[in-house]
Amino acid sequence: MSETTDSAATNGFEPRIIAFVCNWCTYLGADLAGTNRLEYPSNVRIIRLPCTGRIDFNLVVKALEVGADAVIISGCHPGDCHYTAGNYHARRRWMLFREVLQTLGVDLRRIHFAWISAAEGKKWAQFVADVTAQTRELGPYNEYRQIIEAEVS
């Protein structure tokens, strides 16, 4: 992953990425990436929640509101949920949430979902690298920045 720290191509823009991950699969997957010293870009900030079932759409909106250029939501694969069904409930809500975002024109290329298990350190590292690279390509999320910075209406 040599390109990961090289951002010359995108004239110095370093995306801000907020990741909401579940405690039992993806968080541990990220731990494993560490234990195996798998390097990936430093752009991501991980927020640990017990389960993807706990991840509310308002959190994603909030992430955009604080200026995230991309958001990651990740948890256990179907069938692996530590709480047996949290990820299934989450999957449903995401399906619907994407619909309204689509109509609103929120760029879905900036909101990423993944199943990453505690054993998939490699997948985590690769996933973060890919999201970072893609977001570098897309550039800062100016459309939402405009919303944030707009004067009182």
Place this chain on the structure above:
Amino acid sequence: MSRIGVFTCWCGENIARMVDVQRVTETIAQVPGVRVAVNYKYMCSDPGQASIRDKIVEEKLDGLVVAACSPHMHLKTFRRAAAAAGLNPYLVEMANIREHCSWVHKDKELATAKAIEIIRMAVEKVRRNHALQPIRVPMTKRALVVGGGVAGIQAALDIADAGYEVVLVERDPSIGGKMAGLSETFPTLDCSQCILTPRMVEVGQHPRIKLHTYSEVEGVEGFVGNFKVQIRKKARYVDMIKCTGCGDCWAVCPSKKNLSEFDQGMGYRKAIYIPFPQAVPARPVIDKEACLYLKNGKCGVCAKKCVPQAINFSDQDEVITEEVGAVIVATGYRLYNITKDQDNSKLTGYGEYGYGLYKDVIDGLQFERLASASGPTGGAIKRPSDGAEPKKIVFISCVGSRDEQHGMTYCSKICCMYVAKHAMLYKHKVHDGEAHIFYMDIRAGGKNYEEFVRRAIEQDGAVYHRGRVSKITQENGKLVVRGADTLLGQPVTIEADMVVLASAMRPSEGATRLAQMLNVGVDEFGFLSESHPKLRPVETNAAGVFICGACHAPKDIPEAVAQASAAAGKVAIMFANEELTRDPEVASVNELTCAACFTCVRACPYTAIEKAMVLDGRGNFIKNTARVNPGLCMGCGTCVAVCPSKSVDLEGFSEEQIYSQVESLAL
């Protein structure tokens, strides 16, 4: 203004190499509410923890952030340290700057910047942590054991001997399960009944074991520590108290030709019967399908003969409720049958073995009855079709097991051993007999197991063919078994008098239904799922429910017994406490703002949320509300996400905590 202490760990070089801990410390020290920020080489070491404890006291800290490794690694450690210094352990958070930072980045500048933000997030979170006390739930110190096989018996006796009451429920008229029907057991060849029946008697006589035979669990309510279990006691038509078990009734019963379940259909029993002489309880039942009186009102000689007048033809099923604090499932196994119709669409049966239509093709448990001294043949090996002594028997292992074609991928584990045992027993009884065994691999892992198999081959001359049997056909009175010997690399055809199939072990009937009642998961084959394959092997994801024996996976007797004792141990540990204490990081509802749409009730994976009412002091109805049962909540937070008014929140991952974490990342 809060007084938070931030302790940054170098983890030797692991963190310090890539993160400028000094700068981190200085920067964090500036964050409002941070009282002290220090760094140290090894925070988890004794001196490290000591320094934390001292600072807590000196600075009267009300919040703690340890910036070091993953919380999965050391959160408990540091919470303990805090508690030792008098700080509520739930006021401690960790900032993972090792696994999630120093170990995965190569640019010290970026890594340091990231570390600072990670710690800031933790500071913002811990600022909003609440001091929590472990949840205490009163419990009924009484255990339910479902299944009276060897595992259930062991579990029940261990718990009872530990001083707690046990309710043991068995579907059949007697406890004993499959083991009671076995002839002799590997690798010692000691008689199964000789070792089991004394244990059965112990159960029957134990002052703290309440036995419900001929009964089934019908419903389960409640949660860990406080289960209410409905048990259907099937009509027995015999008054257990009046009956003395003298046996006059079954002696005179005219209905003889009923296949004996205990003898695996190899022998017959009366309509009123005890399954086997050493049955516990030694009280008969009447098979209402077979009883002439119950079928057409004629007969009733047993009632006439019964001196204590224990026969009660008007007996009815009865559903009783038992209150228990823990449940052990020990429902055991059944054998895969090779017939065409199966209960599961994935299973196909064995057309190549004649779909079980050949009388002299039997399964392992049937052979056990043939070989058993107490069996229908008194221990003489006679084939079912004509009672002749088979001079040549073919034993086939892995029937169903390890055979995707027929729906099952797993190894049934015990077959290699009992096939060898069967070959031995046969040779011991029929000296001039030939025992041929078709196998895929011989899996004889276990104390004295391999030696046992060698004995079967070397001393008793069992002939092993490494290969599968492709077809069994019947030619003029013989069973023609066609297979391959892959070691010789040639087809083998054996004209046998009898074939014994080592059929796969499957979870016993109804196990899945029971699992659902208890909120326990099952795998694709219906075996109950343990909570963790390595570290929580007898626990399940349903608090207070434990598993042991073959309901969990194929197992032999020693394993089932060991696991049963383990499960009993877990229950005893639970009961040893005054009340249940559970992790307080659970959800709770703001009942005043709850709109009672009950989306959370539908979403909760643990049925931990109930529909409740808010009442005023006089008990008048004010409003409906959702209410979390802290005894059941596992803290996943799914309810929080689906609550439109955010009237439910989760301790440890509260809305305030998470949002402030996100906001701390604001540009």
Place this chain on the structure above:
Amino acid sequence: MQIGYYPGCALHGSSNDYEMSVRATLTALGVQLKELDDWICCGATAAHSINKKLSIALPARNLAIAERDGYSEMLAPCPLCSNELMKTIKELSDSPALRREIAEVIELPIEGKTQVVNIIQVLQMVGVERIREAVKRPLSEFRPACYYGCLLTRPAKILKFDDPEQPGSMEEIVEALGAKPVQWNYKTECCGAGMTMANEDTVISLSHKILANAEAHGANCVVVACPMCHVNLDMKQRDIERRQGTRHQLMVYYISDLIGLALGLGEHELGIDRHFVSAPLAAVKE
């Protein structure tokens, strides 16, 4: 009823007696066969033992043509052909990627919509009852051993036709003709098939066992639905007798032959007179 018809090489070569029989009988039952336009070899054992992609491309081309010409069902009387065709449909439906690739290779769009059926399935489509009604001359003196061979029912998961180990669909049909099929043990054993060239001894011993077992269970003829089986059991029967020092003299009929006979068609138009063994039906030992 009109369906597509894929003869395959055998029925236009060594086993043209089978084709005669199939055509004659089905026509008599009111089934119109539309021979597939410009069909090619299914690849048989040769292709899949050498090159996987080839073994898919060859059947795929035939399927694509069938699709193009709008056949919803297509009869392939040779079990190996129907086997190759069905396996291909499965492969294609499993992988859209492969489907695209193959479509390029064969230069025809292909979805795998056409359903491939064997001769027995066609007869079932006609309906056992209708066959029973159409019988002019009940075959009461026939005690056939219905021989399915290894391919007709396998691989069961793909063919979804009859029980791979204990099939009964042929018995059902011949019973409708008034014949009394015997219960025997070699219904689905292999006759040696293509080995007849490479390793004759195997074929001789396997086929001998089949014939012997059929007789042992009181059969006075054998019924097959596969050209290869017919070759080994009929054409090779004399060799078998010579080499095994036995005497079988068992007529080996195609399933279509028996129906034809029962419908009153002549041995000549059914191509039965082209079989090698021609022996009177042995008197039945009750």
Place this chain on the structure above:
Amino acid sequence: MQQQELRQLARKLLEEGTVKVVIGYGQPVAGAPAFPVFITDPAKVDLLVWNEQCFHNLTGYLKRKEIRALGKPAIVVKGCDERTLVMLEKESQIVRSDVYVIGMACSGVGDPLSAKCGYCEVHMPRFADVVIGQVDNPPVDPSARYAVLDEFLSAYPTPAARMAYWQEELGRCIKCYACRQICPLCYCERCIFDKNRPTCVDTSPTLKGNFGYHITRAFHLAARCIECEECTRACPVGIDLRLLNQSLSRGAEEHFGFRAGMDSEAELVVGSYSLKDREDFIQ
């Protein structure tokens, strides 16, 4: 005609004491949009009207404390409004037997006809205690249901274009919360926008706040909105809020075959799940 029957029934119900209040439509100024009236006095039933100006979905009032205080209500509903009752009952907000439902056969409201009536499939109420009048349900082309949405999506094909549109539109929002107040399915005791520890949703009168508000408002109706379009009608600055609701309704229909309030048996979407739910968007 229908109006007469309605008034007679209302009088009967009140006189017999079957219900304590009749929630219906009143119209002091002929031709103006009707508005809710709450009749408790049999003598006043002539205030009730029924005409094409009866847009309002009255079911929202069933939740109001002051209305509940009046005692058992009878409520006048159109087929579309009635879908709300199905949802309210599923979400344990009402007990069906506690409400007397007067269904009005309705061939559409508004002049010109409201868009929603163009593809309405429930001109005849299905669960009402009484249905007054008789009209048939004309065949409806399901695609018409989301015509407005499709139109929008094709007019603004790119995320950027849509974003621009909504920045403009939501920029005009004055946060009067009329859309929330009028929505019969917005019944929380304490709305999330009034929760300030933490402020899950930014409620500031800024574009940011407006986006937060409208995303949340729309998503809280995901697989719940019964398409009465009252929010859009109520909006004083004329923001086309339907678009957001419709995209969610379509989602619910496409992914889960669920249409809010159409089938009283159907399992609610949020709070349940299926192993077969699609996940091609998840890596």
